Amino acid sequence: MTKTALVLGAGGFIGGHLVKRLKREGLWVRGVDLKFNEYAETEADDFVIGDLRDQAFVRGVIDQRFDEVYQLAADMGGAGYIFTGEHDADIMHNSATINLNVADASHKRNIRRVFYSSSACMYPEHNQLDPDNPNCAEDSAYPAAPDSEYGWEKLFSERLFLAYNRNHGMECRVARYHNIFGPEGTWDGGKEKAPAAVCRKIAMARSGDAIDIWGDGLQTRSFLYVDECLEGSLRLLRSGFEGPVNIGSEEMVTINQLVRLVADISGKTIEINHIDGPTGVRGRNSDNRLIAEKLGWAPSMTLKAGLEKTYGWIERQVLRNAA
Ligand code: NAD
Numbered sequence: 001m002t003k004t005a006l007v008l009g010a011g012g013f014i015g016g017h018l019v020k021r022l023k024r025e026g027l028w029v030r031g032v033d034l035k036f037n038e039y040a041e042t043e044a045d046d047f048v049i050g051d052l053r054d055q056a057f058v059r060g061v062i063d064q065r066f067d068e069v070y071q072l073a074a075d076m077g078g079a080g081y082i083f084t085g086e087h088d089a090d091i092m093h094n095s096a097t098i099n100l101n102v103a104d105a106s107h108k109r110n111i112r113r114v115f116y117s118s119s120a121c122m123y124p125e126h127n128q129l130d131p132d133n134p135n136c137a138e139d140s141a142y143p144a145a146p147d148s149e150y151g152w153e154k155l156f157s158e159r160l161f162l163a164y165n166r167n168h169g170m171e172c173r174v175a176r177y178h179n180i181f182g183p184e185g186t187w188d189g190g191k192e193k194a195p196a197a198v199c200r201k202i203a204m205a206r207s208g209d210a211i212d213i214w215g216d217g218l219q220t221r222s223f224l225y226v227d228e229c230l231e232g233s234l235r236l237l238r239s240g241f242e243g244p245v246n247i248g249s250e251e252m253v254t255i256n257q258l259v260r261l262v263a264d265i266s267g268k269t270i271e272i273n274h275i276d277g278p279t280g281v282r283g284r285n286s287d288n289r290l291i292a293e294k295l296g297w298a299p300s301m302t303l304k305a306g307l308e309k310t311y312g313w314i315e316r317q318v319l320r321n322a323a
Contacts (some may be wrong), residue, residue, distance in 0.1 A: 178248025214277025248286025
């Protein structure tokens with residue numbers, strides 16, 4: 001029998017890529033989102049537009065015993081959305097409501113495998129003050145002290161899905177994603193993340209121009225290409241390990257180094273103009289020891305290889321908009 005999958009948040013960046021990947025594997029896929037993906041036609045067999053905060057709607061789309069449910073829908077964005085404090089109530093209310101509805105409806109349909117995408121934003125801020133030596137080992141999560149309400153909501157929902165495992169015999173799997181990037185993601189408008197924002201700024205710049213970068217650019221991060229993220233997510237959902245586990249890259253760079261990498265790819269000479277802006281924690285890097293131990297796998301694609309694909313796609317968007 002054909003395997004079935006439900007992708008919640010299928011109109012988003014990772015969800016859009018996930019639908020394609022599941023279709024390539026031959027699954028029957030239903031996607032659900034508030035909107036269609038803006039950058040690519042969906043390949044889902046069925047795509048339902050609606051609001052997952054609405055419990056009746058969620059019960060309606062979880063109307064069969066899917067083999068795999070991927071819960072990626074969340075009210076989120078880049079640092080400009082999450083860290084200003086202006087959207088805190090929405091972020092917490094919207095995402096928690098979605099997760100409560102999905103966990104409950106999946107349980108009531110006797111669905112076993114539910115994948116939940118948490119975030120590295122749930123790690124305590126005090127372990128991420130040293131840009132050269134951040135600690136994001138999975139067991140460093142408690143005592144909890146995330147630096148954003150987005151991170152607190154993720155922590156709550158991790159615990160929610162794992163509680164359904166404990167009390168209702170579900171087999172939810174929880175991943176903590178670290179900065180996923182790639183083509184067909186938000187690249188302008190305020191919700192874009194650092195790799196997309198840097199690619200856009202450089203694609204729009206002329207050689208010799210300076211681009212604005214929030215903070216001193218010495219804050220560190222690692223970035224994972226979307227195909228690697230999907231590989232890790234599918235392996236986790238189909239494994240016997242519930243998590244939570246990091247899915248991220250261990251190739252840590254400063255934001256200034258990220259700019260240099262993209263500038264090299266573009267072939268342009270780019271100066272940096274440091275300005276005030278939200279920067280998040282000082283340092284963050286994935287720790288892949290647990291995923292390697294439990295799944296015998298860890299991502300290996302270089303940042304440069306992923307940025308080449310992403311820059312090419314964003315440059316085409318910029319040129320198309322300018323035409
Ligand atoms: P995204 O914003 O592109 O996708 C999320 C989707 O959820 C959007 O298409 C949005 O319309 C949909 N959504 C939001 N509210 C909804 C609602 N009420 N009803 C129906 N749909 C709704 O984000 P993404 O980058 O694809 O991230 C997917 C998941 O991974 C999210 O849960 C996010 O928190 C998590 N995550 C992502 C990253 C990253 O770097 N991209 C890092 C850590 C965690």
